[in-house]
Amino acid sequence: MSDRNPARTPRRVHHWRHDLIELAAMFTAVVVADALAKTVAKGPDGPYLLVFSAIALVATAAFHTWWARRHSHAPPAGDPGGSGEESPLPPAAAPAGVPTPAGDADERDPAGTALWRLRTTVRDTPGSLAALCTVLARHEVDILALQTHPLAEGTVDEFLLRTPAGLPAQTLTRAVAAAGGTGTWTERADAHDLVDAPTRILGLATRTALDSAELPLALRQLLGRCTLRSVPPATLGGRPAGEPAPVEGVLAKTTMRLRDPDGGTLIVERPYLPFTPTEFARARALVELDARLGPRVPPHRSVLTLPKGEQITVRRADRRDLSAARALHDRCSTRTLRARYHGPVADAGRYLDHLLSPRFGRTLAAQTTSGRIVALGHLLWDGDETEVALLVEDDWQRRGIGAELLRGLVGMAREADCASVYAVTQASNTGMVAAMRALRLPLDYQVEEGTLVVTARLAPRPAAAATPAGARAGAPGQETERP
Numbered sequence: 001m002s003d004r005n006p007a008r009t010p011r012r013v014h015h016w017r018h019d020l021i022e023l024a025a026m027f028t029a030v031v032v033a034d035a036l037a038k039t040v041a042k043g044p045d046g047p048y049l050l051v052f053s054a055i056a057l058v059a060t061a062a063f064h065t066w067w068a069r070r071h072s073h074a075p076p077a078g079d080p081g082g083s084g085e086e087s088p089l090p091p092a093a094a095p096a097g098v099p100t101p102a103g104d105a106d107e108r109d110p111a112g113t114a115l116w117r118l119r120t121t122v123r124d125t126p127g128s129l130a131a132l133c134t135v136l137a138r139h140e141v142d143i144l145a146l147q148t149h150p151l152a153e154g155t156v157d158e159f160l161l162r163t164p165a166g167l168p169a170q171t172l173t174r175a176v177a178a179a180g181g182t183g184t185w186t187e188r189a190d191a192h193d194l195v196d197a198p199t200r201i202l203g204l205a206t207r208t209a210l211d212s213a214e215l216p217l218a219l220r221q222l223l224g225r226c227t228l229r230s231v232p233p234a235t236l237g238g239r240p241a242g243e244p245a246p247v248e249g250v251l252a253k254t255t256m257r258l259r260d261p262d263g264g265t266l267i268v269e270r271p272y273l274p275f276t277p278t279e280f281a282r283a284r285a286l287v288e289l290d291a292r293l294g295p296r297v298p299p300h301r302s303v304l305t306l307p308k309g310e311q312i313t314v315r316r317a318d319r320r321d322l323s324a325a326r327a328l329h330d331r332c333s334t335r336t337l338r339a340r341y342h343g344p345v346a347d348a349g350r351y352l353d354h355l356l357s358p359r360f361g362r363t364l365a366a367q368t369t370s371g372r373i374v375a376l377g378h379l380l381w382d383g384d385e386t387e388v389a390l391l392v393e394d395d396w397q398r399r400g401i402g403a404e405l406l407r408g409l410v411g412m413a414r415e416a417d418c419a420s421v422y423a424v425t426q427a428s429n430t431g432m433v434a435a436m437r438a439l440r441l442p443l444d445y446q447v448e449e450g451t452l453v454v455t456a457r458l459a460p461r462p463a464a465a466a467t468p469a470g471a472r473a474g475a476p477g478q479e480t481e482r483p
Contacts, residue, residue: 149277223270253275254272255267310368317376374395403434406435425454
């Protein structure tokens with residue numbers, strides 16, 4: 001691994017000889033000044049001596065300035081240690097596409113290197129890792145991080161590499177194969193991957209502990225590109241959805257089945273790369289943490305003052321609000337329910353248990369000062385896409401409540417690094433269309449089977465606003481029945 005630190009501050013070397021020369025010059029000047037003062041005071045040629053002294057002083061000052069510039073204390077160019085010699089180790093370049101501070105512009109060449117994640121299986125014998133590192137060094141590859149995943153036979157080594165920008169991935173794969181690596185997989189990395197594994201896992205555990213809706217996102221970040229399906233214990237029709245996973249879970253190469261603390265089964269699939277026992281243990285630990293903490297929702301609340309002076313509180317909701325949500329359904333007209341669910345509304349209340357589950361998304365509720373819920377906003381994971389949906393009680397429509405809920409849902413989608421959100425509605429539902437337009441985001445309109453789909457593209461968050469875990473979180477793939 002590299003032990004170089006490109007951010008290291010240059011160390012200035014102190015030269016005592018320069019201080020000694022300056023001290024001697026100061027004492028000499030004092031003695032000369034004393035002698036001149038006595039001579040001027042007693043001799044007849046005093047004025048001439050003063051003129052000659054001024055000329056000598058100017059000449060001495062000029063000589064000192066020239067000497068100081070020629071023998072500066074600053075290290076010469078290319079000498080970060082101040083030793084006067086060229087540094088034998090070139091500074092590490094920054095990842096491609098990552099801006100560097102202005103002071104480091106001469107030390108880093110972002111276009112000259114690239115970050116890669118490489119994963120390969122090697123034999124569990126002495127020297128196998130050393131042979132792999134030697135081959136990488138021959139191609140001027142810098143190993144930034146290494147994780148090992150022990151198997152029954154062999155070891156999976158996962159590297160974070162900084163390579164020359166012109167090094168093809170095929171060359172890297174062939175070099176690893178020549179050193180004994182098998183099942184090699186490579187993928188482009190970015191600055192988020194520079195966070196070490198323990199820090200990333202602790203960050204994911206913290207997010208999961210604060211919000212039960214974070215578990216699907218945390219699993220996605222932990223395991224990389226994967227599909228996560230949340231299968232409820234029973235279908236919306238009341239039929240069993242299948243055999244639940246055992247408490248300890250099941251690992252079968254590219255598939256994990258974990259017991260969902262919220263009920264049902266979490267199925268994680270990654271067809272392109274088998275899961276290791278280490279990854280399975282980490283995922284199971286996150287699920288166990290979620291189970292021990294029970295239902296939890298962040299306490300964040302915001303207050304919205306309506307045009308007529310009423311105050312509405314917007315907060316997160318979950319299954320504990322099921323009774324209040326059903327009461328909202330009972331107060332809504334058939335027209336309002338049909339606009340929300342796009343079909344028969346006789347069984348609309350049966351969707352609520354699904355919609356309020358943290359496994360399928362997040363829910364915002366708008367409630368009055370008396371505690372009555374008058375509107376619900378849902379952010380639903382739908383495969384690699386994200387759906388937003390609103391339900392506002394008839395008597396509270398056209399007051400800005402739906403727009404406020406929609407802004408909150410889009411904010412949560414940005415926190416989850418979703419690329420876009422879409423709403424399914426009717427062209428006649430002018431309220432929903434107006435709320436989407438009020439987001440002031442690029443919108444796409446598409447008609448599908450008689451319904452209007454409005455998609456808003458979200459700008460990606462800057463790297464500085466990334467989560468403490470360092471990695472990016474996409475909306476997890478969920479197997480849902482769209483209500």
